[in-house]
Amino acid sequence: MNPKIRVKNVSKQYDIDGKSIRTLDNVNLSVESGEFVTLVGPSGCGKSTLFNILAGLVAPGNNAELFIDGELRPADHLLGQVAFMPQRDMLMPWRTVLDNAIVAAEIDGMAKRVAREQARQSIDRFGLRGFEGHYPNQLSGGMRQRVALMRTFMFDRDIMLLDEPFGALDALTRTLMQRWLLEVWEGAKRTVLFITHDIDEAIYLGDRVMVMSARPGHIKFEERVPLPRPRSPDVVTRSEFIDLKRRLLSVIEDESLKAFAAMNEPTSNPSI
Amino acid sequence: MSADARITMPACSIQTRAVRLFDRLYPPVLAGLLLLATWEFVIWWFKLPNFVLPSPAEILVAAANDPQNLLHDTITTIGEALGGYIAGSLLGLTVAIVFVAAPIMERLFMPLYVTINSVPMVAYGPLAIIWLGIGSFSKIALILFSVSYTVLINALAGLRSCDPAAIALLRTFGAGRWTILLKLRIPAALPWIFNGLRVAVVHSMILAIVLEMLGANAGLGWSIFKSTQMMNFVEAWVAVGMSVIVSLIIYSIVTRISRWAVWW
Amino acid sequence: MSILRTAISQALLVCVVLVLWEGCVDLLDVSPDKLPAPSVILATIWSDRSALASAVATTLYEAIIGLLAAILVGVLSGIAFFRWRLLERMFLPYFVGSQAVPIIAFGAIMIMWFGNGIASKAVIAFYLSFFPIAVNTLAGIRTVDDGEIGLLRSFGAKPRKILLKLQLPAALPSIFTAVRLGASLALVGAIVGEWFGAARGIGVVLLTAMFDYRIPQLWAAIVLIGLTGAALFGVVASIQKKIAWWQTEA
DSSP states (O other), X not given: OOOSEEEEEEEEEEEETTEEEEEEEEEEEEEOTXXXXXXXXXXXXXXXXXXXXXXXXXXXXXXXXXXXTTEEEOGGGOTTTSEEEOSSOOOOTTXXXXXXXXXXXXXXXXXXXXXXXXXXXXXXXXXXXXXTTOOGGGSXXXXXXXXXHHHXXXXXXXXXXXXXXXXXXXXXXHHHHHHHHHHHHHHSOOEEEEEESOHHHHHHHOSEEEEEOSSXXXXXXXXXXXXXXXXXXXXXXXXXXXXXXXXXXHHHHHHHHHHHHHHTSTTOOTTO | OGGGOOOOOOOOOHHHHHHHHHHHHHHHHHHHHHHHHHHHHHHHHHTOOTTTOOOHHHHHHHHHHOHHHHHHHHHHHHHHHHHHHHHHHHHHHHHHHHHHHOHHHHHHHHHHHXXXXXXXXXXXXXXXXXXXXXXXXXXXXXXXXXXXXXXXHHHHHHHTOOOHHHHHHHHHTTOOHHHHIIIIIHHHHHHHHXXXXXXXXXXXXXXXXXXXXXXXXXXXXXXXHHHHHTTOHHHHHHHHHHHHHHHHXXXXXXXXXXXXXXXX | OOHHHHHHHHHHHHHHHHHHHHHHHHHTTOOTTTOOOHHHHHHHHHHTHHHHHHHHHHHHHHHHHXXXXXXXXXXXXXXXHHHOHHHHHHHHHHHHHHXXXXXXXXXXXXXXXXXXXXXXXXXXXXXXXXXXXXXXXXXXXXXXXXXXXXXXXXXXXXXXXXXXXIIHHHHHHHHHHHHHHHHHHHHHHHHHHHHHSOSSSHXXXXXXXXXXXXXXXXXXXXXXXXXHHHHHHHHHHHHHHHHOOSOSOO
């Protein structure tokens, strides 16, 4: 059975001001259908670049091969194939919560009325009952992320790419959102790739955890998460959790130090 | 999960709303009354003749004395201002869209446009009058030109204010150029565009009046000029007062429309 | 494209237009009554240079006096509004509202009160630029949030010190925005004021050129007014760079 996503030899190089910066170097990974894979790595390692490539926004290097459902997809045919959620919620301030949620589906061709109806039916699942008519500037950070997630879920694609969706939230809200995300995901088994820089989050959420190295990024380490689903909140105290965390920490610390050293060189550009 | 919901205001009773409104209004109203009182007092204390400073009552009486001419002047000025304003706004918006769709046009024409507009518009007044006469047309033309520039630079800034990440996101949903323009660029530009429209409407009234003072057949500015020439200062005050009132009304209408169009 | 390159290419485009203008006037034999060639305009400026220079100087003088007074009184008013909330609630609506109405129309009355000389024009320049400066001073002072004020108070600072050391400096970008606006308003006020009644000034030159139907001189005045405005704006901008270089608002 073919993996849902298969990434082979993805590299990416940027040329800025005459200098060439390799953000990704031979990334290879695969994700099974319905799997929730978390991706951790130090800042600037190219995680977001990888997502941009998978979403079709950026073209990968020449030898790259991207397979979805076992079929080789040319890089310029990826736009609109996956449900992408960037780090910032990008809600449109002139649209209500409901209308923001349906944006992706609307562009995909769904009739506004139908989309709105569908959105109304799942509004409870996303905890936004009563706020359908509110505008983004009336919502808290956690609610805005939920609207963005709802928008991502309403875009009917099997694959979801979530780029640090909870990064800007405070720790308490983040924990609640993690639990809630797993609930929603259990109800609609999409294949999820989730970027985070929080190891606890990576282990708590994922079926598998992958660690990306410092720039130029490649998959340095990956491991299955040996914890049962559904994940209870106290799973963070289990010995399997702590063992995995210990292993991940040592790998990531190496890479973080490398990334930190690279950032403090005068010639590097960490903002990629 | 309403733990992180924003706290919404409890519904206000009519009484609280009335009290709050009164609270907000009484200081400026008080200031206005103080101003009127000081006005009357100064006239009385210094025994000022009415050609230096007529009393508010005298101005109102003079206004009521000749309503037709006043109305005619007012309508002339409003016509010039709004005519130039509406045409200029449409032109400015159109050019903005053209410039965004075809940047080469902007590179070719914008420098000239900017240079011409770096001179205060009133300085072109005499030129407009010589080229286009002292009728309303010269005013409308100049106002059209000035308004189009204001609206253009605001619209350009607005159309370009879009976050590239937002555009990228829409592309991942499969949106094409026109969808992005319609669903993202234009709504994002609306606050800027309406800001430009509000600023421009003030300019159009100012230009209409100033230009009429240079040469006109009718209008509030012409009335001000004519009255001062003929030493009929009370009439001048009437025209000035009317200009202020009319401008305020037009400005609030445009502001209302802005708030309706940019509801977020 | 760097800023220098864009500036150069724009200047080049303007030069191209000027050359085309010169050429068209020559080729199409446009009468100098309608549209004089740039060379004619420049010649006019040169031949009248002393008269024009003193006219520009007069108008500039009127505008600058008005602007300086507006800065002084405007900033003080803004501070007063901040200090006494009742004053703000009473008068700020009028200050803000004044920017929506053609208060330049009061210029005729200023001329009547202050005569045909420089004073009346300076008064017009003053009141045109005064209101935005006052409003922006207040707004600028308000950009400082309570957290920053609290911090200084925890160091034992008294309100006046906080005003001088924190709030006024924080208000500078906002004030300068209003001064830039005020500079163009003051110039316009001086010119239009001269139209109401004056013997000297570039506004007078412009008006006389219109009545005498002397087009090259009219264009000369337009060009000079444009240059004067740009120079005034440039001076304010460079002072701003020196005093308030940390720009938090455009």
